[in-house]
Amino acid sequence: MLKRKLLLLSAIFLILLVMPSVFAQENATDCVESSVDAHTVSSDVYFDSNATNDHGEGTADDPYRELRDGRILDNSVIHLKNGEYQLSQITSHKNISIIGQDVTKTIIRGNGERLTVDERFVIANVTFCNLNIMNQGNLFASNAIFANSSAIEKGHYGNSLGGAFGIF
Secondary structure: OHHHHHHHHHHHHHHHHHHHHHHOOOOOOOOOOOOOOOOOOOEEEEEOOOOOOOOOOOOOOOOEOOOOHHHOOOOEEEEEOOEEEEOOOOOEEEEEEEEEOOOOOEEEEOOOOEEEEEEEEEEEEEEEEOOEEEEEEEEEEEEEEEEOOEEEEEOOOOOEEOOOOOOO
């Protein structure tokens, strides 16, 4: 009887020892770190308010001068050189990032309009003046100033929440 129990315990131990290695396999997918979801295509658009004209292509070597709503594309990263930009006639956008050069020298001015961003909105090194932001997703702000501006988050039930940012 003792032999039988010992044999049974040994069999169970071997099964527990061998089982994980039998079902283990290599992970065939590579992990790629990205700030935007894999299904989202991102395009970079460049602006320089000191450019000699506004006929640029929006590239790093040939930037736009004026920050117009039609040049802010969904799923894009907006790169702003130091300077002042006037933004008016704003529509709704999805998944955008606005990256300035220096928070005190990269300024976006509005006329009290509302910039509405769905899903993901990333802001860095930018000052907003007289521009209201309606965030309907995730807002990530780093080194940003909001002067005479407000931020509103739409709740799940369509009601407006806040008017201020929380820091977590």
